[in-house]
Amino acid sequence: MSSDQHAFDFANITLADLDRLDSTAINDLPFGVVGLSPEGLVKVYSQTESRAAGLSLDSVLNTHYFATIAQCMNNFMVAQKFEDEATLDTMLDYVLTLRMRPTPVKLRLLKGSDASLSYILILRSR
Incomplete structure (x- = not known):
């Protein structure tokens, strides 16, 4: 695996990488990507x-993610972290649970103080 490919692994991709990737590259990632505006509106939503x-x-697109799309994440573990923290790089x-049977996943929350999204x-497990 080249270092470029390694940079786009779930655990290693950076906020700068995500900001730099075009929609085709984001859609090619093997994990889901949701990009949110500071107001919580969906601006990026990958095909995965x-x-x-x-x-x-x-x-x-342009809906409030935590209030409309992912109400099961509208809690202190996810949504509140985006509200409270200036920067984030957390995995959990x-x-x-919303609109599906309970599905175990690993989440990675990324936020930068100077990032637009x-x-x-x-x-998800395969």
Whole structure:
């Protein structure tokens, strides 16, 4: 595996990498990617996440992620961290429960004080 490929692993991809990738590259990632504006509106929604969640890009873009799309993440473990922290790079085991049977996932929360978007990466078991 080249160092470029390694940089795009779930555990190693950076906020700068995500900001730099175009939509095709984001769609090629093997995990879900959700990019949020400072107000919590969905600005990036990868095809991987769209397929896994069963939600179309058109139905998700510009909606409030925690209030509308991922209400099961609207809690102190996920949404509140984005509210409270200026910067984040946190991984946590989580169980998605909205619109699906309980699905264990690993989440990675990424936020930078000077970044235009914050990201939630969602790794599902295969």
